[in-house]
Amino acid sequence: MRLRRARRTLDDVTGLSALLRRPWPPPLAITVLLAGIGGASLLRSFHDGTPRLLPGPAGSLLGWTVFAMAAGAAAAWVTGADRLEPPERRGARLTLGKLLPFLLLLFLEKWITEELLDGAYGWIGRRFxxxxxxxxxxxxxxxxxxxxxxxxxxxxxxxxxxxxxxxxxxxxxxxxxxxxxxxxxxxxxxxxxxxxxxxxxxxxxxxxxxxxxxxxxxxxxxxxxxxxxxxxxxxxxxxxxxxxxxxxxxxxxxxxxxxxxxxxxxxxxxxxxxxxxxxxxxxxxxxxxxxxxxxxxxxxxxxxxxxxxxxxxxxxxxxxxxxxxxxxxxxxxxxxxxxxxxxxxxxxxxxxxxxxxxxxx
Known part of the structure; x- marks a missing residue:
């Protein structure tokens, strides 16, 4: 009950639900999905050459991308916009709310590997x-x-x-x-x-x-x-x-x-x-x-x-x-x-x- 009230309040104040639930044209949705996979992989491979906006793990371009997607995915979860349709109701219904959790997982793994685990190699090297x-x-x-x-x-x-x-x-x-x-x-x-x-x-x-x-x-x-x-x-x-x-x-x-x-x-x-x-x-x-x-x-x-x-x-x-x-x-x-x-x-x-x-x- 409280979650439903929170969702309604968030919708009334921000209008997020309409944005997250708006269907995307199939070519756009497919392009974003494929670009997300390619972009996440390239960001990891060439992470050291990307600009760093702030010091620390959160200051990299990859870190800012993850935090932005995490905020969007959280909003999609709160509003229920991340739920996929059952098989009989699918077809040209992909929305931003359904895309964000997937994109977040893609970029989160790269950020953890490149930022949080990057210092582990030096620590391990000193012990072997x-x-x-x-x-x-x-x-x-x-x-x-x-x-x-x-x-x-x-x-x-x-x-x-x-x-x-x-x-x-x-x-x-x-x-x-x-x-x-x-x-x-x-x-x-x-x-x-x-x-x-x-x-x-x-x-x-x-x-x-x-x-x-x-x-x-x-x-x-x-x-x-x-x-x-x-x-x-x-x-x-x-x-x-x-x-x-x-x-x-x-x-x-x-x-x-x-x-x-x-x-x-x-x-x-x-x-x-x-x-x-x-x-x-x-x-x-x-x-x-x-x-x-x-x-x-x-x-x-x-x-x-x-x-x-x-x-x-x-x-x-x-x-x-x-x-x-x-x-x-x-x-x-x-x-x-x-x-x-x-x-x-x-x-x-x-x-x-x-x-x-x-x-x-």
Whole structure:
């Protein structure tokens, strides 16, 4: 009752409800959604070059953007303008009130990473003499922070909670482990057979050992889980839902655009501004394709655990801590890129075989 009175009072004084509930034309709504993902990713990648209006974490351009969106999202929540329509009533009804919580989550994660966690690397570096250990500890710390943002986002984006709950049903974890285990077994069997025919089976040596190995493995595990919870579980799911309400409908176009947009944003955030162009482009393309494959895998399998596990295994392979069949010189028979492509191919095959469907119709 008190909340209703507060909403009516706020509406009478400011007229916010009318502004937040006014339908946007579909092209404008779609443009704002896609620009939000691209803008948030670019602001994070090139944050150090943006103007700072005031000292401290709140004084950056990213900080001011977050606070402005937080105020708008709070107003949308108070007035009830953030609620999405049920499926039978959707179509060209996207409003500012429905957009703001999603945009807030996008920029909030970037602000936390760049401002609140920026000083953590120096603090961690002073406690680890080995740069590899410091890097792994920092990845672990930021992964935990991203997981926290993901959990907070699940509370902020109320309309997608049922969908997220279905993607994370406990029964799906068993099928994810079975699919990934079978795919890894098939993937290792092929180069292992080749190595045996060439004169003996050899295995690569992990790039780390002892406590460092466990630290690197745990950090990559946490990062894989957190990034998939945030990017695919929250952002991709919420974007597809918002695009559907903007007028694209519930079918393939909305989900395809969501996968593409999130994959581009995911790749842009992995840009190293200090890297030269020749080195940055192949890495960018690899992350872009990998992100798109994970997005399609989520839509195909409806299993967020599977996407998290695939991401983690790929992280381990790229970090050089996953044992794999090796050639006579000790190098892996499958370099990272073929390994990723074959692993995802085998996983897709398992998904299609188990669910008896193809694509993400």
């Amino acid at each position: 003499h080995d740069p590899r250990a410091a890097d792994a500890a920092y990845r672990l710390w930021t992964g935990l922070a991203l997981a926290g943002v993901g959990l907070a986002g699940a509370l902020l984006l109320r309309p997608i909670r049922p969908r997220l709950a279905r993607l994370l049903e406990p029964i799906r974890l068993g099928s994810a482990l079975a699919l990934l285990g079978g795919s890894l077994a098939a993937l290792i069997a092929l180069p292992a057979a080749v190595g045996a025919l060439e004169g003996g089976l050899h295995w690569t040596r992990p790039a780390a050992a002892g406590a460092l190995l466990w630290l690197v493995a745990s950090s990559q595990l946490v990062r894989g889980i957190a990034e998939e919870l945030y990017y695919r579980g929250l952002i991709q799911t919420a974007l597809a839902r918002l695009l559907a309400e903007s007028g694209l409908g519930e079918g393939r176009p909305a989900r395809t655009i969501a996968i593409g947009a999130v994959s581009v944003g995911f790749a842009v955030e992995h840009i190293d501004p200090s890297a030269d162009l020749r080195g940055a482009v192949p890495s960018l393309l690899f992350v872009l394709v990998f992100g798109a494959l994970l997005g399609v895998l989520l839509e195909t399998s409806r299993n967020l655990y599977l996407v998290m596990l695939v991401h983690t295994v790929v992280n381990w392979a790229v970090a050089g801590i996953l044992p794999a069949p090796a050639d006579q010189a000790g190098g892996p028979l499958l370099p990272p890129v073929p390994f990723v492509l074959l692993l995802v191919t085998f996983v897709f095959g398992g998904v299609v075989a188990s669910h008896r469907r193809r694509g993400f119709a």
